[in-house]
Amino acid sequence: MPNRRSFLRTVAGGITLATTGLMGRARADLPQGALDSAMRDSLPGKQPLIKRAFRPPNYESPVEVFDEVITPNDRFFVRWHLSNIPRVEAGSWRLGVGGDGAERGFELTLEALKRDFEPVELVAVCQCAGNRRGLSDPHVPGVQWGYGAMGNARWKGARLKDILARADLKKEAVEIAFNGSDRGPLDATPAFAKSIPAWKALDENTMVAYEMNGAPLPHWNGFPARIVVPGWTATYWMKQVTSIRALSQPLAGFWMNTAYRIPKDKFPVIDRFTSQESDTTTPVTEILVNSLITNITDGGRFPSGQPMSVKGIAWDGGYGIGDVEVSIDDGRSWQGAVLGENYGRYSFRTWEYRFAPQLAGRMTLMARASNVRGTLQPSELIFNAPGYHNNVVQRIAIDIV
Amino acid sequence: MLIGPCIAISAHGGEVPVKLASGEQAALVQSRCSVCHSLDYIVMNSRFLSRTAWEGEVRKMMKVMGAPVPENEVAPIVDYLTQNYGVK
Numbered sequence: 001m002p003n004r005r006s007f008l009r010t011v012a013g014g015i016t017l018a019t020t021g022l023m024g025r026a027r028a029d030l031p032q033g034a035l036d037s038a039m040r041d042s043l044p045g046k047q048p049l050i051k052r053a054f055r056p057p058n059y060e061s062p063v064e065v066f067d068e069v070i071t072p073n074d075r076f077f078v079r080w081h082l083s084n085i086p087r088v089e090a091g092s093w094r095l096g097v098g099g100d101g102a103e104r105g106f107e108l109t110l111e112a113l114k115r116d117f118e119p120v121e122l123v124a125v126c127q128c129a130g131n132r133r134g135l136s137d138p139h140v141p142g143v144q145w146g147y148g149a150m151g152n153a154r155w156k157g158a159r160l161k162d163i164l165a166r167a168d169l170k171k172e173a174v175e176i177a178f179n180g181s182d183r184g185p186l187d188a189t190p191a192f193a194k195s196i197p198a199w200k201a202l203d204e205n206t207m208v209a210y211e212m213n214g215a216p217l218p219h220w221n222g223f224p225a226r227i228v229v230p231g232w233t234a235t236y237w238m239k240q241v242t243s244i245r246a247l248s249q250p251l252a253g254f255w256m257n258t259a260y261r262i263p264k265d266k267f268p269v270i271d272r273f274t275s276q277e278s279d280t281t282t283p284v285t286e287i288l289v290n291s292l293i294t295n296i297t298d299g300g301r302f303p304s305g306q307p308m309s310v311k312g313i314a315w316d317g318g319y320g321i322g323d324v325e326v327s328i329d330d331g332r333s334w335q336g337a338v339l340g341e342n343y344g345r346y347s348f349r350t351w352e353y354r355f356a357p358q359l360a361g362r363m364t365l366m367a368r369a370s371n372v373r374g375t376l377q378p379s380e381l382i383f384n385a386p387g388y389h390n391n392v393v394q395r396i397a398i399d400i401v
Numbered sequence: 402m403l404i405g406p407c408i409a410i411s412a413h414g415g416e417v418p419v420k421l422a423s424g425e426q427a428a429l430v431q432s433r434c435s436v437c438h439s440l441d442y443i444v445m446n447s448r449f450l451s452r453t454a455w456e457g458e459v460r461k462m463m464k465v466m467g468a469p470v471p472e473n474e475v476a477p478i479v480d481y482l483t484q485n486y487g488v489k
Contacts, residue, residue, distance in 0.1 A: 033447030033486065037419065054416040054439040083438060139449040141458060143442075184437055188467020254465050 101173030
């Protein structure tokens with residue numbers, strides 16, 4: 001199916017073929033309603049992406065976008081909670097910095113943000129905490145993402161710690177809170193706000209980014225500036241950021257106390273947001289180790305006796321990819337893939353496995369990444385009701401003919 | 402996977418009205434639920450939610466997001482969602 005550059009709308013069906021009986025069990029796929037309501041659509045300035053919801057916009061990248069290790073701005077996914085998203089004018093935008101956890105308060109223009117603080121650049125994966133939620137089994141409510149609510153970009157901006165140094169944090173500052181510009185149409189809808197622990201805000205890699213892949217941020221990805229928290233899920237990467245407040249008390253409200261939380265101790269997470277933990281739940285923090293096969297889809301057909309490549313990407317919460325292994329016999333045995341160029345521990349890492357299938361018939365390909373800490377992707381989905389952290393080993397069925 | 406014919410539309414990306422299943426209360430659901438978001442949020446969450454789960458979603462819209470839905474409209478809205486978009 002061709003991807004037309006201009007305003008072609010087609011119904012984009014499933015990420016994988018929804019078949020039962022293949023290899024003796026049902027293949028994981030999006031809910032039927034998600035398959036029915038998806039379509040390829042272009043937001044202004046973007047190539048056709050897979051529309052999950054129009055308003056507010058939630059659009060994901062098709063898997064073939066990830067054949068390139070750096071995700072181009074015009075194919076980068078789009079995700080908003082609230083539907084009134086203002087067009088921010090660079091000259092009039094102001095970033096307020098302060099809060100009761102800081103000695104000093106001040107305002108920055110975009111020009112001052114770029115001029116007054118040493119710019120830093122790094123490549124980091126931005127991944128929605130709910131990426132792959134649509135593939136949860138059983139299905140759970142929410143945005144029914146497939147594989148594409150993520151992207152890898154070179155971010156340039158000011159270190160958040162340098163900005164906070166000017167604000168002069170008090171020792172009682174526990175969290176740094178961010179506000180954006182988007183709002184719901186009703187006054188009663190709580191504005192999206194997030195905080196991160198003060199120690200994470202002071203990490204040298206946490207930044208206020210104003211460039212993405214060498215260009216100003218697209219409107220749909222947070223122009224003129226957004227928070228970038230390498231290694232942590234995108235919920236904290238506040239778009240169109242307008243305020244940075246140091247807090248002496250944990251940030252309260254729906255977006256912290258209820259949303260974006262996982263059962264405590266269910267996931268192999270190292271970085272914990274302890275000021276926000278309850279008895280039973282904890283906020284989503286780090287991205288868990290994961291991989292994606294990018295050059296082959298379900299139902300692909302390949303000739304026996306001919307060399308072929310399985311290619312993909314792997315990433316984690318910033319510890320770094322250790323190994324990627326591939327299985328061509330439904331997980332009975334695993335062979336090491338060759339890792340590609342290292343763009344840094346927060347970036348996608350490409351990998352490739354070459355082999356020549358011999359016997360005709362159905363074959364299940366699997367890819368499994370581990371990070372340098374030895375944390376492995378799980379072979380069974382770690383189910384959770386909100387549908388976060390889907391990093392189960394991927395399986396793709398192909399036919400050797 | 403391509404389902405159905407390709408339709409070329411010469412328009413910028415923009416919301417295409419999402420058509421809900423016809424039925425009693427479709428108009429009510431359409432008018433209450435499209436204030437804040439497009440109706441594909443309903444369609445994409447089908448068909449796997451129980452009545453209890455759909456009621457939970459509606460009450461979350463009211464309690465958390467501030468949707469001005471009077472209590473006497475909750476049952477008809479939930480009935481419609483369950484019947485047309487609930488687990489079969």
